[in-house]
Amino acid sequence: MSFSGKLVARLLRGGQLLPDGAVSGPVHPLLRLFSRWVRRPLLPALRLWRRNIQLRVVATTLLMSLAVVLLLGVVVVGQVRNGLLTAKAQAAQSQAVGGFSVAQKMADGADDTRPDDVARTGNRSTQDSATWLTGLVEQLASGGQGVFSVVALSSESDEPFGDSSPGTRGPRASGDVDPERSVPAELRQKLDTKSGTFRQYTQIKRIGSDDGVPALIIGKRLNDVNSNQYQLYYLFPFSQEEESLKLVTGTLATAGVFVVILLGAIAWLVVRQVVTPVRMAAGISERLAAGLLQERMKVTGEDDIARLGESFNKMAQNLQVKIQQLEELSRMQRRFVSDVSHELRTPLTTVRMAADVIHDARDEFDPATARSAELLRGQLDRFESLLAELLEISRFDAGAAALEAEPIDLRDVVHRVIEGAEPLAERKGTRIVVRGAEQPVIAEVDPRRVERVLRNLVVNAVEHGEGRDVVVRLASAGDRSGGAVALAVRDYGVGLKPGEATRVFNRFWRADPARARTTGGTGLGLSIAVEDARLHGGWLQAWGEPGGGSQFRLTLPRTAGETLRGSPIPLEPEDSRRHRGLDETGRPRAGVDRKASTIPAQPRTTQADGVLSAAREPQVAGPSTAGPTALPGNGARVVPQSGGARSEAAARSEGAHIDGPVHEGGAEQDAGRGVEREGGLRGN
Secondary structure, eight states: OOHHHHHHHHHHTTSOOSGGGOOSOSSOHHHHHHHHHHHTTHHHHHHHHHHOHHHHHHHHHHHHHHHHHHHHHHHHHHHHHHHHHHHHHHHHHHHHHHHHHHHHHHHHHHHHSOOHHHHHOHHHHHHHHHHHHHHHHHHHHTTOTTTOEEEEEEOTTSOTTSSOSTTSSOOEESTTBOHHHHSOHHHHHHHHHSOSEEEEEEEEEBTTOOOEEEEEEEEEEEEOTTSOEEEEEEEEEOHHHHHHHHHHHHHHHHHHHHHHHHHHHHHHHHHHHHHHHHHHHHHHHHHHHTTOTTOOOOOOSSSHHHHHHHHHHHHHHHHHHHHHHHHHHHHHHHHHHHHHHHHHHHHHHHHHHHHHHHHHTGGGSOHHHHHHHHHHHHHHHHHHHHHHHHHHHHHHHHTOOOOOOEEEEHHHHHHHHHHHHHHHHHHHTOOEEEESOSSOOEEEEOHHHHHHHHHHHHHHHHHHSTTOOEEEEEEEEEETTEEEEEEEEEEOSSOOOTTHHHHTTSTTOOSOTTSOOSSOOOSOHHHHHHHHHHHTTOEEEEEEETTTEEEEEEEEESSTTOOOOEESSOSSOTTSTTTTTBOTTSSBOTTOOOOOOOOOOOOOOEEETTEEEOOOOOOOOOOOOBOTTSOTTSSOOBOBOOOOOOOHHHHHHTTOBOOSOSSTTOSOSOTTOOBOOEESSSOO
């Protein structure tokens, strides 16, 4: 097969170029391109149609008015047409009956007054019959010039006009009417077989012309002066009726066009009176939302629109007053927090120095006093942490927070955070597992802020993890010039109730205020963390299920200032109940034939040689840096690059373990499992 033949065959197959008979899609690519090419010029018109209510109302009014005018026009024209036809038929019937009577009387009168010598001469009588018929047609047609025409034809039932000599059988017609083409054959046959008067609609044909004029033909079979049968027809054209009908149709069309235009103009004016204040209100609402609180609507009159404008202005005035009050209160609160925080630093420094002196000399005190010195130092640590958080919050509120971004490897941040959280993890019996640290995860971020966010997430996961493993995952997508990096912290503790995933970032909010805490906390950590994420142009999102743990995901752009389109780590982990086919109680959902998976008891860690250790589990490689072709938000699946598992010695040297799945159906089953792309700004 030639190249052109192969190309045509491939096009006809509609894109079926995949192996094993697979098809690339239900629509042919050429048809898809053609539809896009046709649809592109229509997009502005469709957008205008959706956004302009005045255009829709006027267009709808015009279409409905046009439909009504067309319907009325069809009805009126039909009534006029039927009336004209009825009147024409009655007048034609009366005229034809009178003409038939006159023709019969003339034949009877000529037969009575005919001389005897003419009757005895055959040729003379035949000539008189033909001449008489010609004269009859001329006499009958003389009274209807332009109104009707008269046609006389021979009858097939008798020998017409005396004999068969040339000229005696020829048809007679008035004017330039072609009698043989104007009179239908079925009407002639009906007159030959039946007696009486018959009528039929036909077209009058002129001699030398193929054009026809609609007409009503009425015929009857009669006898001439020699008692020979012939057919006499009256042809009534509808020329005058057509002119009248055209005049009525033109008048109705002109009136209909003016009515439609007038109704469209009326609809435009009426809708304009309603839409203009609405558009004004929409514009002022947008300016109010932009912070221009002094904007007001212009009110004229006392109608409903005017009352709406007054209500809108009153609402805007109240909103302005309330917002100003809230802004003033917020300003006072920020100043109070900032001033108090700064004022507390000096006495806190003095108290800290005194507490350090007392703490250093605690060995000389009695046990109760020594314990008091230790408690004093611990509470001072909490107080300093609270003061630092209040100062950071005040900087965010004042807009004074600045980002000092630099290219770093996020694995170093993770290792520093894990080293700092080791003492708490040891006391809780929790093991911290790192996934995805086989490849460098480079991004332009502020190391101090990212470390603070991750430290907060890890500490919270250890505190609420119920002694089970905490998994820290790293992933990236895209290349050095664009893309996203993500850090996820997964725990298997108490989890989050429905609706708490959005409230967890509120200031001073706690999932369980009565819960005992070993390290304290103010409820400001996640609030500061989400502000740090926003300062980077990233996301900090939470997912959780009651009794099934939670996962917090931090997504940051690789390059500072870039816009995120997705995250390389799904917000809901793969080992959630929904993904495992379980309900809230841990049982298989209805219609899901799967064995219920439960979270087994996690191994308790023990302290050995200053590092965390646990029962050995199968060591697997977690997902690594995604391929550069899978950019965030493009709908593709992030395929992890090949990378071997890090050695246990290397993991221990960094203060963390890189082990296998932490429980059945865990977050990662093997190294080859990819990460589902997540699109949208904050979707799961």
